[in-house]
Amino acid sequence: MIFDLLLTADAAWLGERTLAGPTAVGVRGSEIGWIGPSRDAPSAVTRTHVDGVLLPGLTDHHVHAAMIRPEQLLAAGVTTVLDLGWAPDEIWPLVDRARSDPALPHIRAAGPFLTAPGGYPSRQSWAPPRVAIEVEDPVSAIRAVESLVARRPATIKVTLNSEAGPVVDDATLNAVVGAARAHGIPVTAHTQGHGQTRRAYLAGVRVLAHTPWTEELDDSLVADLARDTTIVSTIDIHGWGEHTRDRRTALHNLRRFHSAGGTVRYGTDLGNGPLPIGVNIREIAALTDAGLSPVEILRAITGAPLRPGATADVSVVPADPTADPAVLGQAKAVLKAGRPVPARADGD
Incomplete structure (x- = not known):
């Protein structure tokens, strides 16, 4: 042969x-x-x-591919990226192109964010039109999920950022998770603000797009999360190498989560601020600071x-x-x- x-x-x-x-x-x-x-x-x-x-091949589990030059990631050994939220008229053509373009990494995507009316990131200055689908009740939440299913998204991304605007209520969040689960699609949440990580967990969200950084999670919640939830690290967005309060809080949460047996994935939120293109060695160092061994870091950044x-x-x-x-x-x-x-x- x-x-x-x-x-x-x-x-x-x-x-x-x-x-x-x-x-x-x-x-x-x-x-x-x-x-x-x-x-x-x-x-x-x-x-x-x-x-x-x-x-x-290496994987970055949190990027915004339309905001960067993804071909630079591929040449650096990152063969797969997960785009966690962008406008459909920009991200889906990029996903399709990556299937046949040898210069691009494999791109898996969530599509647009789901958020409350006026919620993050629908009113952010950097956000392009249609970056988010605003849902106000369970019916509109189910409709939004159904509208995305044909694109076979890697995940449904819901934002629970109470520090930047309104967030969906519990019934609407439950509807998002239930509708996605009916199609075998996981739900990923951006949780920011007091109590939002707990709300996500109780609703059945099992992937967090960021290590929680706006509050120290209580030990019982950390133990619950560690049983069946994946956290994407993104530590370096908090100061880009500087030792900020948010970075310290995130590291403390991630260290306890990992110690309790939780699953950690390497992710950078690339496209958000002055993050290096390629493998972010500051993010790797943060995983070490959180207690991951070199082999655990390899498992966090690789696929099978x-x-x-x-x-x-x-x-x-x-x-x-x-x-x-x-x-x-x-x-x-x-x-x-x-x-x-x-x-x-x-x-x-």
Whole structure:
């Protein structure tokens, strides 16, 4: 059996606590067809060796892709992004383009935010027209969810930001979650303001778009969240490296959530403020500060481990990320769906 491409490296991370030795990945079309020790590698049309460590492609679980140049993320090893809210006439064409454009990462999206009439972010100066669907009662909430289903959104995003305007009531929030659940779609909430994280949890929301930062969560709520909720980190938006009060509160909440066994995902809110394009090493450092081990950070920033049958999304970094996760920001080679991605030029 001859593969289209054989990519070899000095080591690989296959989801365990330690690295495997010299490893080869055989690619056929857009999928991994074989993976194993380099000494047993099959034949291939093209063979490429990279000095470094093979990893699954990296994922940023919170971006706003229309506000950045997403091709810069791909060249940095981020092969998949989750866009958590944008105007439908901008984000859906970008999602469609990414399916066939080898220069773009895979883009999964929520589509427009759901919010209360006049709620965040419908009145924000940065928000384009139609960035949000305003829902005022359970009937309009169900209608809004149904309007998004045809696009097969990765999640439904609801905003509960009581510091920036009105928020939906409990009945409307319950209707959003119920309608989304009926279609097998998760709901992600932006919670900001006293009590909003608890409201989201009680309504059945099981993904938080940000680590809560406007209040210290009580221990019982942290324990509840840790059982079945995922938190997307986004710590660096609070000061961009400065030690602000909001950052301290978020870190305290995330540290307790992780300690209780909660699931943490790497996410940056890229497009919001002066965040670096690519892997944000300050966000990686924040995950370390929250108590995640290097292997836990790898699990937070990658999808499924490299395996036959998986989409051939691969990032190669120069050294062992289980020893120093900062090397995640130093991609040496990248495959998206089996196709090599050109390296970033200096200054990109």
